[in-house]
Amino acid sequence: MGTRKYKKLKDQTRRLTPLAMNWKGKFVAEIPEGKALISGAYPNIECEVSFGRYSKKGVIAKPIEFSSVPDYAKEPICDHFKSCGGCTLQHINVDAQCDFKRDLFLKEVQDLEFVRDKSNEIEMIQSNDEMYYRNKMEFTFQQEKWGDKHFGLHEEGRFQSIVSLDTCHLQLPKMQEVFAVVRDWYFNNEVSGYNPWSHTGIMRHLLLRASKHTDTVQVNLICNATIEEVPFIEELLSDLKSKCSISGIYFVENRSLSDAVIFENVTKIYGEDYLVETIGDKEFEVAPQAFFQTNSSGVFTLYSKIHDVLAKQNALGGKLIDFYCGAGTIGIFLSECFKEIVGVDEIPQAIENAKINAKRNNIENARYISEKVEKLVNMQDFQNADVLIVDPPRVGCHKKARRLIKRLGVEYIVYVACNQQTLQENLIDFIEEYKIVEMCLVDMFPQTGHLESITLLKKVRPSS
Numbered sequence: 001m002g003t004r005k006y007k008k009l010k011d012q013t014r015r016l017t018p019l020a021m022n023w024k025g026k027f028v029a030e031i032p033e034g035k036a037l038i039s040g041a042y043p044n045i046e047c048e049v050s051f052g053r054y055s056k057k058g059v060i061a062k063p064i065e066f067s068s069v070p071d072y073a074k075e076p077i078c079d080h081f082k083s084c085g086g087c088t089l090q091h092i093n094v095d096a097q098c099d100f101k102r103d104l105f106l107k108e109v110q111d112l113e114f115v116r117d118k119s120n121e122i123e124m125i126q127s128n129d130e131m132y133y134r135n136k137m138e139f140t141f142q143q144e145k146w147g148d149k150h151f152g153l154h155e156e157g158r159f160q161s162i163v164s165l166d167t168c169h170l171q172l173p174k175m176q177e178v179f180a181v182v183r184d185w186y187f188n189n190e191v192s193g194y195n196p197w198s199h200t201g202i203m204r205h206l207l208l209r210a211s212k213h214t215d216t217v218q219v220n221l222i223c224n225a226t227i228e229e230v231p232f233i234e235e236l237l238s239d240l241k242s243k244c245s246i247s248g249i250y251f252v253e254n255r256s257l258s259d260a261v262i263f264e265n266v267t268k269i270y271g272e273d274y275l276v277e278t279i280g281d282k283e284f285e286v287a288p289q290a291f292f293q294t295n296s297s298g299v300f301t302l303y304s305k306i307h308d309v310l311a312k313q314n315a316l317g318g319k320l321i322d323f324y325c326g327a328g329t330i331g332i333f334l335s336e337c338f339k340e341i342v343g344v345d346e347i348p349q350a351i352e353n354a355k356i357n358a359k360r361n362n363i364e365n366a367r368y369i370s371e372k373v374e375k376l377v378n379m380q381d382f383q384n385a386d387v388l389i390v391d392p393p394r395v396g397c398h399k400k401a402r403r404l405i406k407r408l409g410v411e412y413i414v415y416v417a418c419n420q421q422t423l424q425e426n427l428i429d430f431i432e433e434y435k436i437v438e439m440c441l442v443d444m445f446p447q448t449g450h451l452e453s454i455t456l457l458k459k460v461r462p463s464s
């Protein structure tokens with residue numbers, strides 16, 4: 001359906017009843033024109049909405065009034081909840097958030113026999129922290145051509161518009177202290193924000209990473225300028241060093257036209273080269289660009305569950321393949337449970353980090369290969385493996401990678417998915433030779449529509 005019908009709805013109001021949540025944490029109502037995507041609503045509860053922007057996916061609708069309010073409703077903790085695109089589910093308690101995510105998950109994987117027969121066995125593990133759990137945040141500076149300055153997160157549904165924030169309740173508390181110092185400096189001094197339309201202005205992004213273990217923050221200032229061109233930078237650095245718990249400060253010069261945070265010319269201007277974070281009793285070095293799961297205590301829960309599902313099958317003890325290994329975290333976490341580990345990731349920097357992390361933890365039974373999984377040719381590295389962990393990016397596992405995994409013929413596959421929309425399509429490819437033994441959900445990102453899942457597959461037929 002085209003978008004012309006949506007255009008006519010702009011600023012109109014209508015009474016709608018959304019039926020379910022989608023993975024963006026919006027509530028979807030079918031309308032004669034197509035789909036209305038309602039933020040801050042409740043399933044099966046009628047509300048009056050006003051229509052706004054639209055895309056091929058549907059027309060955005062904001063609730064004005066509800067016919068009733070469910071008992072799982074909750075007062076959002078954040079004043080910016082209605083305008084900020086950072087989190088979408090603060091108006092619902094976490095038990096209900098988990099129920100909605102579980103329902104959506106079951107719908108995505110409904111064609112799998114295991115789900116049809118044993119959906120009540122699929123456990124949902126809730127996060128230890130409802131708020132203040134994120135160890136990485138990317139804030140944006142912006143300045144309009146008439147001078148108004150903004151600093152915060154992208155507005156809901158409007159990528160080029162920034163909502164200025166006083167705080168963000170998802171980030172770890174030490175990050176909030178840094179955020180406040182940078183915000184005050186930016187608004188109280190003659191320092192320009194980037195204008196994405198004219199590509200002028202200096203400050204572009206503030207990327208914060210933090211360690212829950214050391215309670216310190218790594219600050220990355222991303223600018224459309226050299227450090228010498230940033231006015232009052234010495235005042236900012238001095239405030240950060242004296243008022244905040246800083247691990248290191250990096251300056252990144254980025255003059256590209258793209259809005260993404262690009263690490264072009266990176267200079268460390270203060271402190272340590274990397275943050276140190278722990279998962280269980282293992283330590284990991286987190287450099288500015290390194291991939292690291294964004295919920296430090298949630299990742300312990302996720303990896304512990306991977307351990308537990310394998311332990312339940314007596315599948316520990318042999319050789320482990322860790323595909324899409326990033327900085328090697330899963331394999332290193334499990335290193336004492338396996339004789340040998342082989343990790344693969346396409347990004348050479350991630351593999352370098354994995355090697356450093358293995359060394360830091362005195363692990364001598366791990367090897368790492370920098371290659372796309374679907375392009376691996378030397379199968380000798382993976383011979384006689386017993387367990388294969390697959391933790392692909394949101395697009396899922398490439399078809400050729402799935403073929404290769406089947407050819408390896410390991411006894412157990414643990415499929416970790418961060419995008420449940422690609423999961424069923426990926427798993428179905430294995431079902432002739434493998435059966436699903438266990439599925440489990442981990443709510444690593446409360447207040448948002450994101451969910452992690454773990455699927456354990458056991459070999460039942462020889463590879464064809």
Ligand SMILES: C[S@@+](CC[C@H](N)C(=O)[O-])C[C@H]1O[C@@H](n2cnc3c(N)ncnc32)[C@H](O)[C@@H]1O
Nearest residue numbers: 291324325326329345346347372373391392393
């Ligand atoms: C979801 S992350 C998982 C990282 C790690 N397992 C962890 O728990 O921190 C996905 C990883 O897959 C890597 N990746 C993406 N496409 C790949 C491919 N085709 N082959 C190998 N690695 C890939 C990315 O570099 C990233 O490190």
